[in-house]
Amino acid sequence: MEKLKSCIILMIIFLISALSVLPINAQQEQPELDPEVKKLIEQTPMKKNYKESGAVILLKEGRDVVNADGTTKYTGHIVGKILDKKAKTDHNQIVIGFNSYYEDISLDYARTIRADGTIQEVSKDAIQIKTSGESSRRYTDMRRLTFSLPSLKVGSVFEYQYTERQKRPIIPDEWVAGFRF
8 A cells, every 4th residue: 555655646646747747848949930931031131221210021912712602801911010119109009890790700829020030929928919099989899809928128029920800891792801001
């Protein structure tokens, strides 16, 4: 009986030790950058090339997929570089509007890429869906996906991707498209 107790205690200690190491290894693992994004960052001109700008958008792409029922899935991907302190403040909080009656939205990923190449992902608690503040006296389906980019500094690059999925067609049996800037 004494041997069994000792064996169980050793197994518990082993499991606790093994589980306590897992989070440390998970934090050390860095996400990979897309080769295209890596190349854009490497080729980014210096601030002197953009004297009037505090930030430069390196990539802004969108992809629409039209489903058989006329609904769409839109994926937006943005990469930018901070060139001065004011732009850091301007780009620290990202806001993406959407109509919650017609659409669902999700943040696929968002991160800051520091000048030394380290990547810091947006924490889950920095992501919120808020009611749009258009008018407090009337009901609205407009919402805002908001998130804060971590450790944004001059010289940092930010990257995020989001997906909007249309829940129902705006006009039944018809496909309706919009364009974003």
